[in-house]
Every structure is written in structure tokens, then in C-alpha cells.
Amino acid sequence: MVVDLHCHSNFSDGSLSPADVVERAHAHGVTLLAITDHDEVAGLAEAKSRADELGITLINGVEISVSWENNFTLHIVGLNIDCENTTLRAGLEDIRQRRISRAEKIARRLESCGVPDAWKTVTEQAGYESVTRTHFARFLVERGHAKDSEQAFKRWLGRKGKAYVNGTWVSMPDAVRWINQAGGDAVLAHPVRYNLSRTKLDTLVSEFKACGGRAIEVVSNRYTPNEKSAMIALAKRHELFASVGSDFHVPGNPYIELGRNLGLPENVAAIWQTWELN
Ligand code: AMP
Ligand code: MN
Ligand code: MN
Ligand code: MN
Numbered sequence: 279m280v281v282d283l284h285c286h287s288n289f290s291d292g293s294l295s296p297a298d299v300v301e302r303a304h305a306h307g308v309t310l311l312a313i314t315d316h317d318e319v320a321g322l323a324e325a326k327s328r329a330d331e332l333g334i335t336l337i338n339g340v341e342i343s344v345s346w347e348n349n350f351t352l353h354i355v356g357l358n359i360d361c362e363n364t365t366l367r368a369g370l371e372d373i374r375q376r377r378i379s380r381a382e383k384i385a386r387r388l389e390s391c392g393v394p395d396a397w398k399t400v401t402e403q404a405g406y407e408s409v410t411r412t413h414f415a416r417f418l419v420e421r422g423h424a425k426d427s428e429q430a431f432k433r434w435l436g437r438k439g440k441a442y443v444n445g446t447w448v449s450m451p452d453a454v455r456w457i458n459q460a461g462g463d464a465v466l467a468h469p470v471r472y473n474l475s476r477t478k479l480d481t482l483v484s485e486f487k488a489c490g491g492r493a494i495e496v497v498s499n500r501y502t503p504n505e506k507s508a509m510i511a512l513a514k515r516h517e518l519f520a521s522v523g524s525d526f527h528v529p530g531n532p533y534i535e536l537g538r539n540l541g542l543p544e545n546v547a548a549i550w551q552t553w554e555l556n
Pocket of ligand 1 (some may be wrong): 289410412428527
């Protein structure tokens with residue numbers, strides 16, 4: 279069984295359509311897949327019909343943007359959710375509106391730095407779906423203002439960039455509650471990436487569990503073996519389940535591929551073992 283429970287389609291900041299993500303996952307041997315677009319579930323119906331055709335099990339997923347303690351951004355993945363749940367849908371709609379407001383501010387900053395047309399180009403690219411900083415990064419690369427996405431974040435969009443605008447999202451208890459009300463499991467996404475001290479990470483995970491969180495993403499792309507062991511230990515310490523996901527966005531990076539290098543030791547309690555899969 280090859281499991282990948284975190285990746286993106288072009289309904290947020292991935293480059294492939296949901297059907298193409300499913301196809302690529304299948305080609306890479308994935309048997310249990312979740313597509314987890316940022317604050318958006320509209321791509322899942324298309325993904326489901328392709329998954330049924332190919333015989334790969336697709337779990338409904340989403341990656342929710344959360345503001346924790348003084349506007350620090352975290353991501354909570356929801357797995358096995360009912361996408362029709364009205365609380366969840368309304369919550370995600372609200373975040374997508376916040377994304378649009380932030381995007382307007384980013385575009386204005388870029389404009390005042392002498393980079394015109396960002397707003398028009400980015401909203402056309404994102405269509406009616408979730409507009410992210412990745413869309414701005416692509417625009418900046420296309421216009422020659424950065425050589426690649428990494429540099430676009432460093433120079434413009436990241437915390438120290440010239441057009442940085444901090445997002446204000448939803449609280450962690452709200453995000454977890456929406457996921458639980460939609461019958462799903464809340465997973466703390468890629469904890470290594472927050473660069474928190476062990477103490478701070480324990481505080482975060484305690485709060486996450488107290489408000490109904492169920493699992494920790496113990497494997498994500500580019501985790502070192504030490505980081506992976508530390509995350510497994512973190513999950514065990516807090517008696518939470520483990521989840522795994524590539525966080526795949528675009529083809530072309532051999533280190534970030536659907537289903538690649540996501541295996542778990544057998545003695546780790548995996549969240550998908552709690553699901554009734556057919
Ligand atoms: P947003 O949720 O709109 O703030 O955008 C965050 C997304 O930007 C993440 O999900 C990543 O896909 C992408 N991202 C964040 N930091 C970087 C980086 N340094 N280089 C490339 N992509 C990044
Ligand atoms: Mn992303
Ligand atoms: Mn994320
Ligand atoms: Mn992601």
C-alpha cells in the first residue's frame with residue numbers, strides 16, 4: 279500500500295488538474311490518495327470520478343489556513359471530510375475571501391515597487407479558486423522579477439520580502455471544529471516547517487489535541503531521517519495518530535513526487551488504519 283495524504287491541484291496552487299493529479303499518483307503506485315487544496319474542496323468531484331475509473335482510493339481532503347498566536351500561520355489538513363457540510367463550506371468560503379483581500383494588498387505593494395499588472399494576471403490565473411502567494415510567485419518569475427519561485431518568495435512574497443502581507447486566517451479550534459463537524463480527521467500539517475522550538479511545538483500540539491486534532495503529519499517532503507523520527511516521537515508523546523503526505527504541487531522536482539519516500543515504520547499508528555476503506 280502506498281499512501282499520500284497531502285497534495286495540491288490547480289484548484290489552489292498546484293499546476294495539474296485534479297484528474298491529472300490522480301492519474302500521476304496512480305502512475306507512481308499510490309493506492310490511497312488525498313488531494314488537499316488550500317481552503318478549497320471544489321476539485322474533489324473531478325478527482326473522484328478519475329479515481330473510480332483507475333481503481334485508486336481517493337479520500338476527500340483540504341488544507342486549511344490557520345492563524346495561531348499573534349498571527350503565526352499554520353496549516354491544518356482535514357481528511358475524510360464530507361465536502362457538502364455547510365459549516366465547513368462556509369468557513370472555507372470565508373478564508374478564500376480573506377485570500378482575495380490579501381492578494382489585493384500584495385498586488386498594491388508590488389505596484390508601488392514598480393511591478394504592474396499583478397492583480398489582473400493572478401486573478402485570471404487563479405480563476406474562481408483559492409488565490410495564493412504561489413500564483414504571485416509564478417507571475418514574478420514570468421515577468422523576470424525573480425529567477426525561480428524560491429527567489430520570488432525571498433525577494434518579494436516571504437516574511438522579509440518587499441511585498442509581504444501577513445494573512446489573517448481562522449483560529450485553530452475553528453478549523454478543527456469544521457473538520458470534525460464534517461465527519462473528518464484533523465491533521466497538523468508539516469510541523470517541521472514551522473521552525474518552532476521543541477517546547478513551543480509541544481504547546482502547539484497540546485492545544486491541537488485539546489481542540490479535537492487527531493494526527494500529525496510525521497512525513498512530508500524533504501524531512502531528514504532525524505526529523506521524521508522526531509515527528510514520530512512527537513505523535514507518540516501526545517498519543518496522536520500519524521499521517522504522511524508529499525505536499526506535491528508541480529511535476530519536475532524529483533525530491534517532491536506523489537507517493538515518494540513516505541513509508542512509516544510498522545509500529546506507528548497510522549490515521550488511515552482507523553478508516554473503513556473499501
Ligand atoms: P499562501 O497560503 O497563499 O500564503 O501561500 C503559501 C504557499 O506558498 C505554500 O503552500 C507553498 O506552496 C508556497 N511557498 C511558501 N514558501 C515558499 C517558498 N519559499 N518557495 C516556494 N514556495 C513557497
Ligand atoms: Mn501550497
Ligand atoms: Mn502547507
Ligand atoms: Mn500543502
